[in-house]
Amino acid sequence: MNVIIDDDTYKLLDSLNAKEYAKCLRIIGLLEEHGQVLGMPQSRYISDGLLELRVRGKMELRMFYFFHNKSAFIIHSFIKKTQNTPSKELRVALKKKNEHLRNYNL
16 A cells, blocks of 8 residues: 655654654554554544554654545644543644645545
8 A cells, every 4th residue: 555644744753763763664564564454553543534543652653644545645643642632633634634635636
Protein backbone atom coordinates (compact mmCIF):
# COMPACT_ATOMS: atom_id res chain seq x y z
CA MET A 1 0.00 0.00 0.00
CA ASN A 2 1.19 3.47 -0.86
CA VAL A 3 1.52 5.79 2.18
CA ILE A 4 1.44 9.54 1.58
CA ILE A 5 2.61 11.77 4.44
CA ASP A 6 1.76 15.47 4.79
CA ASP A 7 4.43 18.14 5.29
CA ASP A 8 3.48 18.88 8.92
CA THR A 9 3.98 15.22 9.84
CA TYR A 10 7.38 15.22 8.12
CA LYS A 11 8.35 18.26 10.21
CA LEU A 12 7.25 16.53 13.41
CA LEU A 13 9.15 13.36 12.49
CA ASP A 14 12.29 15.39 11.74
CA SER A 15 12.13 16.91 15.24
CA LEU A 16 12.29 13.50 16.97
CA ASN A 17 15.36 11.78 18.35
CA ALA A 18 16.72 8.81 16.41
CA LYS A 19 14.99 6.16 18.56
CA GLU A 20 11.53 7.75 18.35
CA TYR A 21 12.01 8.44 14.64
CA ALA A 22 12.82 4.77 14.06
CA LYS A 23 9.67 3.71 15.97
CA CYS A 24 7.54 5.96 13.77
CA LEU A 25 9.10 4.59 10.60
CA ARG A 26 8.46 1.05 11.80
CA ILE A 27 4.77 1.79 12.42
CA ILE A 28 4.43 3.54 9.04
CA GLY A 29 6.11 0.50 7.47
CA LEU A 30 3.50 -1.75 9.11
CA LEU A 31 0.76 0.42 7.61
CA GLU A 32 2.42 0.14 4.21
CA GLU A 33 2.73 -3.64 4.55
CA HIS A 34 -0.65 -4.51 6.11
CA GLY A 35 -2.88 -1.65 4.92
CA GLN A 36 -6.47 -1.79 6.10
CA VAL A 37 -6.00 -4.95 8.16
CA LEU A 38 -3.53 -3.26 10.53
CA GLY A 39 -5.19 -3.12 13.93
CA MET A 40 -4.50 -2.63 17.62
CA PRO A 41 -2.12 -1.85 19.16
CA GLN A 42 -0.61 -0.02 16.14
CA SER A 43 -3.79 1.36 14.59
CA ARG A 44 -7.24 2.29 15.82
CA TYR A 45 -10.40 3.55 14.12
CA ILE A 46 -11.46 6.98 15.39
CA SER A 47 -14.52 8.17 13.42
CA ASP A 48 -15.74 9.28 10.00
CA GLY A 49 -13.18 7.15 8.12
CA LEU A 50 -10.33 8.55 10.22
CA LEU A 51 -7.85 6.24 11.93
CA GLU A 52 -4.78 6.77 14.08
CA LEU A 53 -1.36 5.20 14.05
CA ARG A 54 -0.19 4.77 17.62
CA VAL A 55 3.49 5.11 18.52
CA ARG A 56 3.96 4.04 22.13
CA GLY A 57 6.88 4.56 24.51
CA LYS A 58 8.19 7.36 26.69
CA MET A 59 6.63 9.66 24.15
CA GLU A 60 3.15 8.91 22.80
CA LEU A 61 2.77 10.05 19.21
CA ARG A 62 -0.38 9.82 17.12
CA MET A 63 -0.69 10.08 13.34
CA PHE A 64 -4.18 10.47 11.91
CA TYR A 65 -4.79 8.94 8.50
CA PHE A 66 -7.47 7.75 6.10
CA PHE A 67 -7.65 5.38 3.15
CA HIS A 68 -8.62 6.14 -0.40
CA ASN A 69 -8.27 3.60 -3.20
CA LYS A 70 -4.97 1.84 -2.57
CA SER A 71 -3.33 4.63 -0.59
CA ALA A 72 -3.17 5.72 3.03
CA PHE A 73 -2.93 9.47 3.62
CA ILE A 74 -1.28 10.55 6.91
CA ILE A 75 -2.71 14.02 7.36
CA HIS A 76 -2.09 15.12 10.96
CA SER A 77 0.24 14.14 13.79
CA PHE A 78 0.83 15.25 17.34
CA ILE A 79 2.60 14.25 20.54
CA LYS A 80 -0.01 13.01 22.97
CA LYS A 81 0.31 14.45 26.48
CA THR A 82 -2.94 13.30 28.08
CA GLN A 83 -4.72 9.96 28.30
CA ASN A 84 -7.56 11.05 26.01
CA THR A 85 -7.10 12.30 22.47
CA PRO A 86 -7.65 16.08 22.59
CA SER A 87 -10.79 17.07 20.69
CA LYS A 88 -8.83 19.94 19.10
CA GLU A 89 -6.47 17.46 17.43
CA LEU A 90 -9.39 15.40 16.18
CA ARG A 91 -11.08 18.51 14.73
CA VAL A 92 -7.86 19.50 12.95
CA ALA A 93 -7.48 16.00 11.49
CA LEU A 94 -11.09 15.87 10.25
CA LYS A 95 -10.75 19.34 8.72
CA LYS A 96 -7.52 18.33 6.94
CA LYS A 97 -9.14 15.12 5.70
CA ASN A 98 -12.11 16.99 4.24
CA GLU A 99 -9.85 19.65 2.66
CA HIS A 100 -7.64 16.96 1.20
CA LEU A 101 -10.58 15.14 -0.34
CA ARG A 102 -12.03 18.37 -1.71
CA ASN A 103 -8.72 19.71 -3.11
CA TYR A 104 -7.65 16.49 -4.75
CA ASN A 105 -11.11 15.31 -5.85
CA LEU A 106 -10.63 12.03 -4.00
